[in-house]
Amino acid sequence: MTGAEPSDYGVMLTTAPSRDEAQSIARLLIEEKLAACVQLLPIESFYTWQDKTQNDAEILLLIKTRTALFDAAVARISQVHSYTVPEIVAMPFAAGFQGYFEWIGQVTAGPG
Secondary structure, eight states: OTTOOGGGEEEEEEEESSHHHHHHHHHHHHHTTSOSEEEEEEEEEEEEETTEEEEEEEEEEEEEEEGGGHHHHHHHHHHHOSSSSOOEEEEEOSSOOHHHHHHHHHHSSSOO
16 A cells, blocks of 8 residues: 555545434445445534524434545445435545555555
8 A cells, every 4th residue: 555645545424314324324335345434423413404494313424435436435325315415525634544544445445
């Protein structure tokens, strides 16, 4: 994994309306090697939807992967997500432990 930069790896965020759906998305991403690790966190979200302020309990998914897989993961999440307009965003890492990045590269799809 020599020559890999921290920005070759990153984190994606999405939310799900239930733990069951979040677990389903997490398993799918891991099994399809689109992610190395997915963490689930209960959160409370406030947002505007259809001109109304909404407040819902959701599950936040923190998805660790390679930046080269961002587009494929966005496409896959959007295919299975129950929301009409799911939050799916991604950010490359600026710094981190090289050993962790190497592990991400080893367990995800594609070269690296």
